[in-house]
Amino acid sequence: MNIILLGPPGAGKGTQARKLVDERGMIQLSTGDMLREARTSGTEMGQKVAAIMDAGELVTDDIVIGLIEEKLAGDHGGGFIFDGFPRTLAQADALGDLLEKYGTGLHFVIAMEVNDDALVQRITARSTCGNCGEVYNDITKPIPADNKCTNCGASDFKRRADDNEESLRTRLMEYYKKTSPLIGYYHCKNQLQWIPGLGEIDEVAAQINAVLDD
Ligand code: AMP
Numbered sequence: 001m002n003i004i005l006l007g008p009p010g011a012g013k014g015t016q017a018r019k020l021v022d023e024r025g026m027i028q029l030s031t032g033d034m035l036r037e038a039r040t041s042g043t044e045m046g047q048k049v050a051a052i053m054d055a056g057e058l059v060t061d062d063i064v065i066g067l068i069e070e071k072l073a074g075d076h077g078g079g080f081i082f083d084g085f086p087r088t089l090a091q092a093d094a095l096g097d098l099l100e101k102y103g104t105g106l107h108f109v110i111a112m113e114v115n116d117d118a119l120v121q122r123i124t125a126r127s128t129c130g131n132c133g134e135v136y137n138d139i140t141k142p143i144p145a146d147n148k149c150t151n152c153g154a155s156d157f158k159r160r161a162d163d164n165e166e167s168l169r170t171r172l173m174e175y176y177k178k179t180s181p182l183i184g185y186y187h188c189k190n191q192l193q194w195i196p197g198l199g200e201i202d203e204v205a206a207q208i209n210a211v212l213d214d
Contacts, residue, residue, distance in 0.1 A: 001026075001079040001212065002104060004086070004095075006182060007112035008175045009168065010119035010126070011197045012204060015135050016112075017083040019205050024212075025078035029071050031064045031085040033133075036160075054161050056170030058087055058178060065094045072102050079107075087179045092186075109186040110208055112197030116172060123163050130156035 003026075005013040017028040035053060038046030049059045068085055086092040099105050125138040131154035136143050147155045162171065186192040195207040 001107045002082070002099060003079070003107055003212070004082040004109040004186075005112065006109055006179075006186070007114060007197055008116075008119055008179075009171045010123040011112040011114045012122075012201070013083045013112065014133070015201055016205060016208055017081045018133065018135075019201070020081050020208070023205075023209075026081050027071075027075070027077040027079070028081050028083055029068060029085065030083040031067055031087075032083075034067045035059065035064075054167065056162050056167035056174065058174050061088055061090045061094070065091060065098075068095065069098055072098050076102075076104065086182060087174075089181055089185060092182055106191060108193055108211055109182075109191045110211060111183055111186075111192055111194050112204070113194055114197040118198055119172070120165065120168060123168050124165060126163050127157045127159045129154055130158045 005017055007013055014028075014030060014033075017026075017030065020026045021028050035046070035049055039050050039053070040046070045063060049063065052059050064085055064087075068082075072080070082095070086095050096106065121139075122137060125140075127136045127138075127143065128134065129136070129149040129152060132149060132152040134149050134151040135141075136157065143157055144150060147157075149155070149157075162168075183192060193211045195204065195211065197204055199207075
């Protein structure tokens with residue numbers, strides 16, 4: 001089963017994708033994580049996208065479609081969770097073609113409904129474990145007092161360079177201008193399922209599982 005988690009920055013796509021990986025053996029394909037990895041390892045592409053990402057703008061379709069194609073050619077595991085991809089109509093068309101090329105398809109598009117005030121609050125308070133990616137929040141899930149990740153025990157917490165109010169404003173505008181048309185696109189294909197994205201992590205996960213098990 002292949003699914004897309006669709007929603008604005010801070011909707012909780014990454015957190016829910018990680019749970020699906022743990023619980024269902026699915027493979028998370030986050031283009032944001034792939035691009036951050038390219039930056040850390042200092043590849044030419046990583047250097048090219050750094051300033052665009054920090055400003056909160058979208059990188060070109062060619063780059064992210066190329067990253068996704070590389071992954072689709074590999075192990076399919078328990079299915080793919082597309083997290084932060086597609087973000088434009090061109091990417092959505094390309095994903096459809098690629099899935100067909102690799103003999104599979106798209107089963108659900110789960111749109112996570114959240115309000116913008118909650119997103120700002122979530123994102124500006126967000127940090128992640130640099131080792132395993134566990135997500136923390138200064139208010140709702142603070143880093144433990146012993147400074148060790150609850151998931152892997154590492155003490156390497158990071159804040160994203162683009163998790164600040166200015167970049168977030170651009171990221172939200174990019175979402176509304178370029179990504180939100182995907183809601184209509186997948187609605188017309190009868191693949192869209194809305195879930196409320198603002199509850200507790202386990203409540204949201206239960207709603208997603210209810211869609212997948214339907
Ligand atoms: P994310 O981790 O999904 O919030 O992505 C972080 C940043 O990476 C975005 O603000 C964009 O600059 C870039 N990015 C990630 N995925 C895509 C995509 N599918 N298309 C274009 N840019 C992307």
